[in-house]
Amino acid sequence: MSSPATVETTFREAFREALRDALQRDPLAFVMGEDVGRYGGCFGVTHGLLEEFGPERVRDTPLSEAGFVGAGIGAALGGMHPIVEIMTVNFSLLALDQIMNNAATLLHMSGGQLNVPIVIRMTTGAGRQLAAQHSHSLEGLYAHIPGLRVLTPGTLEDARGMLWTALQDPDPVLIFEHGALYPARGELAHDAGPVGIDEAAVRRPGEDVTLCAYGGGLPKALSAAALLEADGISAEVLDLRTLRPLDDAAILGSVARTHRMVVVDEGWRSVGVAAEVCTRVMEGAFYELDAPVARVCGAEVPVPYAAHLEQAALPQPQDIAAAARRLVGSRG
Amino acid sequence: MTTTPSADPSSLEREEAHALLKGMLRVRRFEERCIELYSAARIRGFMHVYIGEEAVAVGAMQSLRPDDAVVSTYREHGHALVRGVPAASILAEMYGKAEGCSRGHGGSMHLFDLAARFYGGNAIVAGGIPIAVGLALADKLQGRDRVSACFFGEGAVAEGAFHESLNLAALWRLPVVFFCENNLYAMGTALTRSESQTDLTAKAASYAVPTWAADGMDVLACRAAAGQAVAATRAGAGPAFVEFRTYRFRAHSMYDPELYRPKAEVQRWKQRDPVETFAAALQDLGLLDRAEHDALERDVAAEIDDAVAFAERGTLEPVEALTDHVYRRRVR
Numbered sequence: 001m002s003s004p005a006t007v008e009t010t011f012r013e014a015f016r017e018a019l020r021d022a023l024q025r026d027p028l029a030f031v032m033g034e035d036v037g038r039y040g041g042c043f044g045v046t047h048g049l050l051e052e053f054g055p056e057r058v059r060d061t062p063l064s065e066a067g068f069v070g071a072g073i074g075a076a077l078g079g080m081h082p083i084v085e086i087m088t089v090n091f092s093l094l095a096l097d098q099i100m101n102n103a104a105t106l107l108h109m110s111g112g113q114l115n116v117p118i119v120i121r122m123t124t125g126a127g128r129q130l131a132a133q134h135s136h137s138l139e140g141l142y143a144h145i146p147g148l149r150v151l152t153p154g155t156l157e158d159a160r161g162m163l164w165t166a167l168q169d170p171d172p173v174l175i176f177e178h179g180a181l182y183p184a185r186g187e188l189a190h191d192a193g194p195v196g197i198d199e200a201a202v203r204r205p206g207e208d209v210t211l212c213a214y215g216g217g218l219p220k221a222l223s224a225a226a227l228l229e230a231d232g233i234s235a236e237v238l239d240l241r242t243l244r245p246l247d248d249a250a251i252l253g254s255v256a257r258t259h260r261m262v263v264v265d266e267g268w269r270s271v272g273v274a275a276e277v278c279t280r281v282m283e284g285a286f287y288e289l290d291a292p293v294a295r296v297c298g299a300e301v302p303v304p305y306a307a308h309l310e311q312a313a314l315p316q317p318q319d320i321a322a323a324a325r326r327l328v329g330s331r332g
Numbered sequence: 333m334t335t336t337p338s339a340d341p342s343s344l345e346r347e348e349a350h351a352l353l354k355g356m357l358r359v360r361r362f363e364e365r366c367i368e369l370y371s372a373a374r375i376r377g378f379m380h381v382y383i384g385e386e387a388v389a390v391g392a393m394q395s396l397r398p399d400d401a402v403v404s405t406y407r408e409h410g411h412a413l414v415r416g417v418p419a420a421s422i423l424a425e426m427y428g429k430a431e432g433c434s435r436g437h438g439g440s441m442h443l444f445d446l447a448a449r450f451y452g453g454n455a456i457v458a459g460g461i462p463i464a465v466g467l468a469l470a471d472k473l474q475g476r477d478r479v480s481a482c483f484f485g486e487g488a489v490a491e492g493a494f495h496e497s498l499n500l501a502a503l504w505r506l507p508v509v510f511f512c513e514n515n516l517y518a519m520g521t522a523l524t525r526s527e528s529q530t531d532l533t534a535k536a537a538s539y540a541v542p543t544w545a546a547d548g549m550d551v552l553a554c555r556a557a558a559g560q561a562v563a564a565t566r567a568g569a570g571p572a573f574v575e576f577r578t579y580r581f582r583a584h585s586m587y588d589p590e591l592y593r594p595k596a597e598v599q600r601w602k603q604r605d606p607v608e609t610f611a612a613a614l615q616d617l618g619l620l621d622r623a624e625h626d627a628l629e630r631d632v633a634a635e636i637d638d639a640v641a642f643a644e645r646g647t648l649e650p651v652e653a654l655t656d657h658v659y660r661r662r663v664r
């Protein structure tokens with residue numbers, strides 16, 4: 001149901017509009033990756049851009065992640081604003097050397113001389129029965145690395161708006177697009193544009209418990225909040241948005257309001273994003289807590305193919321709601 | 333087909349001859365001083381000296397312009413010096429001082445100097461090669477007639493990044509020159525024990541990249557081969573590959589007990605010392621007399637003495653600056 005001020009769209013289209021906007025506004029920007037051109041993008045995000053902007057600016061690459069990600073880093077050093085697409089986060093491991101040893105470290109190793117204004121987009125997450133080599137959520141691995149900015153759009157506004165802000169950033173920025181969100185539909189303002197990438201956002205205010213999520217986990221947390229509302233529990237949903245650097249003030253502020261937190265993370269539980277958020281709450285808001293922080297994470301297995309197993313491996317709204325009920329039930 | 337140009341010293345002008353010899357002497361004496369300073373614990377960390385390979389850096393860089401880019405590896409003191417990075421700032425860097433070219437954050441393996449367009453200093457074997465490809469891509473996209481030159485050892489030829497980079501550079505006809513310094517040992521692994529195809533030019537040729545080979549102990553041969561390769565690339569022929577057949581007289585690093593090669597082999601190569609043989613050839617041709625040679629040595633010694641004094645009196649980067657240069661944009 002579109003109102004005059006909004007248009008119904010999908011994440012896929014929102015990401016594409018962001019790319020089109022960037023290519024129109026910035027003559028130094030170009031898109032590079034496997035099948036971004038003639039094929040139209042392996043997930044259809046770049047469809048039509050080749051026809052509009054030509055093969056110099058929508059550049060198909062060979063299957064060589066270390067080569068084209070490294071070339072993107074070099075092009076950024078040479079004054080361009082490359083937007084590099086990696087098909088999935090699993091494949092990004094082939095370019096991990098370039099991302100970590102060059103993009104993230106050159107500024108520091110050069111004593112502040114060489115910065116790398118590159119944007120690297122990639123798909124992350126499970127839910128499409130693609131099995132263990134196309135389904136992982138490794139954004140936490142990248143969030144471990146100082147020198148990178150790690151963005152995880154979980155709303156249409158962020159899908160549309162984070163890219164331009166990332167392109168203005170002098171540092172390397174990684175944008176993790178959850179694959180299950182691409183076809184998700186919703187209303188987006190006609191005049192939607194760039195958004196900030198520094199702050200987390202409260203997507204739904206609440207009083208009894210905070211559901212802290214990001215990316216593909218955000219819609220699930222919102223669904224869980226609706227389930228909880230039916231039980232008379234008021235849940236605040238906090239969208240982390242940026243995993244590095246984390247918005248401590250928003251996390252601690254939310255705990256100060258609700259005194260309980262469930263962290264939702266499709267990544268693995270051990271040594272992951274949720275573990276980091278929990279620790280920061282313990283360090284910074286321990287005396288605000290009325291219950292231990294709970295985590296709802298991906299099962300600690302390589303993601304399986306079969307639909308029922310895959311769904312069992314992922315955080316689900318009812319799991320999130322159940323964790324929240326336990327916390328609220330422990331009220332003294 | 334590989335081109336191997338020969339070079340006749342009898343056609344040299346006196347001034348030109350002296351400049352080439354002085355260039356090699358600067359590197360040789362600088363490295364000898366580094367070894368002394370390392371033994372005296374003024375320099376720490378991993379340190380790899382370039383003694384024996386001076387003809388390559390000096391010869392190869394004759395045809396580069398100041399606006400060209402140079403990408404190097406961890407054995408880069410000589411490259412940096414020849415490229416015009418001040419000896420004092422290189423040495424201060426190895427001392428870990430704030431006056432170092434990387435403010436003490438890089439050390440021996442990570443020399444950077446944006447003013448000299450010297451892009452490291454990459455300690456991941458082959459890690460710099462895609463960067464050079466990207467710098468060349470930026471030049472091509474912005475219509476500049478610059479060349480990017482990338483130095484790496486023959487050990488890098490076994491890495492995937494080398495192959496991905498040559499493929500990309502040839503596919504996109506990028507202005508990048510690959511300077512392979514074949515000193516026969518990747519740390520302690522001999523070429524014949526690490527490569528199924530020991531003719532490295534054949535590998536480059538398989539990507540349709542034109543190739544040159546040069547006697548890496550002969551500065552004029554190095555200059556001639558690199559000169560042809562750089563000229564072809566600058567004229568728009570796309571990438572070029574030059575193999576310099578050379579030898580390092582010292583161990584891989586200061587930690588290397590050098591158990592992997594016979595002393596007689598090292599002695600044999602030392603008969604072809606690029607500095608001494610060139611000086612002797614110039615004397616035979618009447619292009620260099622004893623007094624001139626002594627004057628060159630005195631100039632070089634004075635430069636290095638000054639550099640040592642500069643490094644010694646340098647200041648330590650304040651610990652408050654520890655977290656500088658992780659992000660260019662200040663984050664909370």
